[in-house]
Amino acid sequence: MSLRQNVHMNPSSRTEAQQCADEIGVFQHELGRLEREGILTLSDDQRRKVADHQRDLLAKLTQVFDIDRDAQSRQLSIGMRVASFLGALALAASVFFLFYQFWGWFPETAQVAILLVAAFGAFGATFAIQRRDGTGYFTKLAAMVAFACFVLNIAMLGQIFDITPSDKALLPWAALALLLAYACNLRLLLAAGILCLIAFVSARTGTWSGMYWLYFGERPENFFPAAVALLFVPHFLDHRRFDGFAATYRVFGLLTLFLPMLVLANWGQISYLDFDRSLIQGFYQVLGFAGSAAAVWLGTRRHWPDVVNTGLTFFVIFLYTKMYDWWWEIMPKYLFFLVIALSAVLLLVVFRRLRTSRIMAGGNP
């Protein structure tokens, strides 16, 4: 059995199930066209067998993965995803401000008890909701609240008992966010966990030079080890069961790599490197161009559109910031923007040629 057939029979994620349903729709559309044009005619028995098989498959996929069966339900799904994302953020903020509004009215023992009950309760409630929520939208809301309650729990313990701020708090926060993300298949929590990990690894990297951890953001190179680690995670962990997780790691890895490079390409004085400022800036400009071009190349080869888009975005940003540095002061504005427009046209031509060569290499599109 080929991999494609296996995906149809046993899709492991919602994305694969949706892809399967979409292909059934395309097949039905194409079959109708072929029959109308008299190219292919199925017997009644064949037609019934195909229709029964596809109906059963779609029913199973709908039950297990809550797929969208038509364009209208797909549009509604997008709306629900947006509402769920905004609701999760707002509910987390609401929990935070609710505690802030009333915590001063309680003695310390009650404050700690409330924080513990909220953290344990929200975590337990997330899994209770997940049992009943086939769509996953309400689970996302509950999981975000559970994460917010835990962050609040530890942050408020620090405030109530005057504990010295520590980067170590980021580690259990990351652990809980990742646990919820993998248990409930939630990219929002995955992003929260990744951000906590980036902050922790970067702070630890910074403290090796002796600095106080809170200043880790002032040396952009502190982010590079976290970026490399994130880019390798999808290589070592199989994420086929988790929608968009591998892409999320790759995108955050690239952002953690290219954003510090972009900063250093313009403000070389904040680098660890003990060289002349312009030399450091030049070094990171070259590294930024080469890195983003390499990301586009790798993304194209491996069929990672997320890597291609992120790499391309940074390539363009590096290019335009350099153009600004070189020509903004010396060129008339109309000429400057004309050069920008011509560079965009050049990029379009390059990508069109790339696309054409790929189509030619792969036969029909």
Add this chain to the structure above:
Amino acid sequence: MTWSRTHTVIAGLSLIALTNVVALLGVAYNRNGEPEAKLSLTQRELHTPYRSYANRENSGLSLSLVWRVLREQFYDYTGMGGSPAWLDQAKMQALGFDTSAPAAYSDPRGRARYEKQLPREVLLVVELDGPAYRRSLELATEQVARAEAKLAASPGDKELGTRAKSAREAFDRETTRNSRLFVVDAGLNATVLRAAYPDTSRYALVRGSVRVDWTGRGSREVQGFISGMSIESINVPFALREVFGGAAQIDDFDQRNRTPFEATVAFGKRFEPWITAAVKK
């Protein structure tokens, strides 16, 4: 063994429990036994915060620790860090900073090496109502004397009159309202620092951050700058809220910090502070 939903629930609940236990054990360790230091602070050293838009819904109350550094030119503004004379090149080297490069402002490579050094967390010694405060009082007195002598020489000069009035007001603030808490030393070893400052009712060790100062451009000397304390404000326990409750409700920042009180602040084994007692005065 396959990872089930039950495993996830157990792992999550254990993580929450373990993190809380670690945090609370740390608090218990800090507060266990005799405190490392105990200072009697007043409204001069502990300020209620501004009622800003951001914190107006916060029902909790914490008091900011107001600390100063001694400068030989009298300066009565507090709470923004500073470069005391004792935080010199030798002290900065002892705190782990690289002070080997030439410090001249005209040398860009040397300057860059200092600018690149980020703040480090160190132990700071804070002194309550000690020699540093008395020296500050002397400086304020001398400033008044100088201003009044100049005014006496030119009685009609309006500007000198204003300066003399400002000096008298600064002296008044120094004697009645300004913080008497001064950072007087820094180090990395708590035992060594405590041996040098054994009076635990006058000297406390706290964690704070220090960085290289680059404001003294005419100087070739490397100078340190105290950026801040790791814990800038101390939570008021629920049982003691009444003592500060009235002050916290006053919107005028200047007025609210005139309400007299005395609070005993203990500093524990991890140099983390907490309020043990407070009374209205």
